[in-house]
Amino acid sequence: MSTSTDPKRWVAGHVASLPKSGIRDFFELVAKMKGQDVISLGVGEPDFVTPWHIRESAIFALERGKTYYTSNLGMIELRRAIATYVEEHFAVSYRPDDQIIVTVGVSEALDLALRAFCNPGDKVMFHQPCYVSYSPSVTLVHGEAIAVPTYAKDNFALTAEALRAAWQPGAKILMLNLPCNPTGGTCDRTQLEQIAAFCREKDLLVMSDEIYSELTFDGTHTSIASLPGMAERTIFLHGFSKAFAMTGWRIGYACGPAPLIDAMMKVHQYTMLCASIIAQEAALEALKHGWDSVLKMREQYHRRRDLIVRRFNEIGLTCHSPRGSFYAFPSVKSTGLTEKEFATGLLTMQKVAVVPGSAFGENGIGHVRACFATAYDQIIEACDRTERFVQSVKK
């Protein structure tokens, strides 16, 4: 009989060994500076509130007594609206009846997909720097995470060469996030076609998280699912958080071949059951009448991007222009500081919060992530403070 009394003995091994998110450390540091005029470029969400007509439709749904479960797959009206939206904006057709599932944000959709498709030991590839949860999500399903590096010189686009170099026998899934959090990197059609050809050659299943797709500033967004021969091997993941400023609603969806959506549905029905009906009603309104708001917000982000990228480069922090998302990912190497030293110094000396790039994987070393979903005057002031910090470091 064990004599240990430490509650940690009950924590599963693979969870105990997961590293704490690098963002979490930094969050706690920022939290300590509460009330000190900190300008935060560390957020991962729009600074816009969900447009009023969307909020109002959710209130109306509550008033009508819509407080019950929905179908596991989500309200059929919402799935029909999603099918129309995806066909119009991404040029892929899905059947509302059995090829679309509504989830609690893209995060749940991603988790469902990994649990449904990844056997213990299966290898899952993803480009890095990447969203903080990709690698841990693979670990949680006992898969093996394989990071494929992307580089500033390529505007952090994933290249088929890097993919081929990182590939290992046993690789089963490729996770894509284009445009990418934290780099804003994305792939043009030619690059995507090369990646698609590689996926067909190696029989990879693609999980494509396109949550930032509406926030593409240069050129048009192409979904890998729309390329020939790809819809049948792609799970298209999308949601409302970024384009419609609905992060707190936790509402997203997955589309794909019926047998794969059915497998994800199994996990969903035994765990989440369904997404909140209130959020589903709001999402339906967003798809019906929200596009003008998306365009307005995108234009704002576009101009803020141009501003922050120009200022970072003026300051001497080399910054590529992110083609999408609302993140700039400048290099801080010219300061001679590591990304953690830079972020900590900038926070304590000038009260500007950015996130060290290493929080997004080892390929983010030497960079910081700065979110430009922030008001103009805040961005201007944050850049001025950053300039003072960089000059003070050089002295």
Place this chain on the structure above:
Amino acid sequence: MNPVLKLLIEGTNLTTSQMATVAGLTEAEVNQHLEQLKKDKIFLGWRPVLDLSHEAAAANAVRAVIEVRVTPERGGGFNRLAERIARFDEVESCYLMSGGYDLLVFVKGQSLQKVAAFVSEKLSTIEGVQATSTHFMLRCYKEQGFLLDGGETQSSRLNVAP
């Protein structure tokens, strides 16, 4: 489109120096644009947006909206009368409307009596004015895009998030 005009249309609350930074211009260039827009009579001027429910801001102001029916004139239509009405200092805005009346006039005065005197002695006695219907404003909820309860608060947004 003129980058400064674009910022003005967006209604962003920026100083000219901040406008310069956003638009990638010098402050002098922003001022040149503003001067040109004034010359072109596109940009008419700055005005503060005040919450008149505060005593300090209201300065005893009473506001009213007046629907005015007028007789259009041969040759000039509604314009001569509308311009004549618009010239009064009490009139803040004046619009030609479709529907049940012709002109909608926004009026501000120091007291109810003064606004009433304006309507009865000045406005309704103008030749060509057939009828007026005056509505006094009781309370304002939104002023030129600003919600008076402060609108949405973002204070609880996390400072750092994935």
